[in-house]
Amino acid sequence: MRLPAFAKTLRFKLTLWYVAIIILFGALFLVAVNLAMQQSVTGPPVFLSHPMAASQTPTEIYRLVRSTQLGLLRNYSLIGFAGLVVIGAVGGHFLSGRMLKPVDRVSSLAARISSTNLKERIGYEGPDDEIKRLADTFDDMLERLESAFEAQKQFIQDASHELRTPIAIAQTNIEVVEMEERPGARDYKRLIEVLKLSLDRMSKLSDNLLLLSEGGNDRSRWSVVDMSAVLDEVVEEAYAQAAAAHISLELERPSEGMHIMGDPLSMKQAVLNLVDNAVKYNRRGGWVKVSARSEHPLVIVQVEDSGGGISETDQQRVFDRFYRVDKSRSRAQGGSGLGLAIVRKIVEDHGGLVSVHSTLGEGSSFRIALPHHTPV
Numbered sequence: 001m002r003l004p005a006f007a008k009t010l011r012f013k014l015t016l017w018y019v020a021i022i023i024l025f026g027a028l029f030l031v032a033v034n035l036a037m038q039q040s041v042t043g044p045p046v047f048l049s050h051p052m053a054a055s056q057t058p059t060e061i062y063r064l065v066r067s068t069q070l071g072l073l074r075n076y077s078l079i080g081f082a083g084l085v086v087i088g089a090v091g092g093h094f095l096s097g098r099m100l101k102p103v104d105r106v107s108s109l110a111a112r113i114s115s116t117n118l119k120e121r122i123g124y125e126g127p128d129d130e131i132k133r134l135a136d137t138f139d140d141m142l143e144r145l146e147s148a149f150e151a152q153k154q155f156i157q158d159a160s161h162e163l164r165t166p167i168a169i170a171q172t173n174i175e176v177v178e179m180e181e182r183p184g185a186r187d188y189k190r191l192i193e194v195l196k197l198s199l200d201r202m203s204k205l206s207d208n209l210l211l212l213s214e215g216g217n218d219r220s221r222w223s224v225v226d227m228s229a230v231l232d233e234v235v236e237e238a239y240a241q242a243a244a245a246h247i248s249l250e251l252e253r254p255s256e257g258m259h260i261m262g263d264p265l266s267m268k269q270a271v272l273n274l275v276d277n278a279v280k281y282n283r284r285g286g287w288v289k290v291s292a293r294s295e296h297p298l299v300i301v302q303v304e305d306s307g308g309g310i311s312e313t314d315q316q317r318v319f320d321r322f323y324r325v326d327k328s329r330s331r332a333q334g335g336s337g338l339g340l341a342i343v344r345k346i347v348e349d350h351g352g353l354v355s356v357h358s359t360l361g362e363g364s365s366f367r368i369a370l371p372h373h374t375p376v
Contacts, residue, residue, distance in 0.1 A: 013129070014095075021091050029080045102131040106138055118146040158322035158337070162205055166198035208338040212321065212345055221265075224373060227258040227292050227299055230268050235290055238275045246284050249275075252291035258299045261373045262350045270346040270354075271301060273339040274366045278305035286363075294372060298352075301368040310358040318356060319344040343368075 102124055109122055121142060124135035173194045177183050235251040242249035260267070271290070278288040286306035293300050310318060317323045322337035343366075347354045351371050358364035 017095050018092070021088060021095070025084050025088055025091075029084050032076075032080055100131075102126065102135060106135055110138070113142070118142055118149060155321060159205075159209060162322065162337075163202060166201045170195050170198040205338070208342060211342055212338065221263045222261055223264065225260050225262050225264045225267055227260060227267070227301060227370075228254055230264060230271060231290055231292055231301070233268060234271045234275055238272065238279060241276070242279045242288060245279055245282065247279050247282050248287040249279070250287065250289045252289065254292045254294070256294065258292045258294060258301075259373045260299055260350065260370045262370070266346045267350070270343045270368065271303070273343050274303040274368075277339055278303055278307065278364070278366075281305075282307040295369075297372050298369045299372050301370070302365060304363065304365045306363045309360040309362050310356065310364055311360055315356055315358060319354065 102122075105124070106122060109120060113120065121139045122135045123139070124132055126132050173191050177187050177191050180187060231251060231253075235249060239249055275288060275290060282288065282305050288306075289302075289304045291302050291304075293302075314323075319340045321341040323341075324337045344354050347368050347370065353369045355367050355369075356364060357367070
């Protein structure tokens, strides 16, 4: 026979135990009082509270005996009740301790948990009751905390590594100039240019890290955004970069307005990051196509390219912070590995989704899906 769900709960088990204790101790209490009263009834009359006089009538004797018996019953009841309370308290304390032992284990583990031992788990084995669910929930929380700490640790390591590169470049060039016996104006000018580039790279990295660390998008700056106008601006800004790389940049304008609610500068940055990547990691003489269409209730923005493509393994992580598909090329081109992570954050802050479909050797297609907004 399968027990109902409520029968497996700790509340139900405690109720059964306490009812059993009450019945057991109540029965013992009744038996003890009855035995005591029987002994008092069958005993000699010395149990009377007052000695009987020869002149007392049967009625007076009956009242005296009755009064004495009631007094004994009251005394025995009080003694039995006090014993019942003491035994019940001891039994309840013992029973509660056994039932709540897993809770004490959870609290003890929580007290000694820190960032250095997040791998500890309760691993409670027992019936599926409130304690089991509490322990499992605590284990799940520790799992999420461990993942968050690991991600934070990796993020700090990656950020430190990225900052170390421009610092090392600047330091090396300073040392080169210092080694010159008589550095000329050309040497100082070249050093200044290197320092400016290094500072610019660190400034951009700092801005990107700040953007990624923000809790959410500031909706006070939101307005109705025409994505058609955003795409026009992006293609216009990226045209010179594409032409210099011998890449054909094409914009397929939508037949109607594509409106969303959001921050126009953020959305422009998201699309520009996708176009910038499509141009950087393309082949000479390749193409990049930017388009938008309506798939009610969504606005779809798509950036396609004829680059080398992304493997299925890399597609799973391409939106992670500091992740690079081609690490050597990214560093050579000044990439920090934050561009696509920023795209995902901006899109998700606007209630949308970003995805990628790619085939090695054929190119990639990045797709942004945002909630459509109809201006009143």
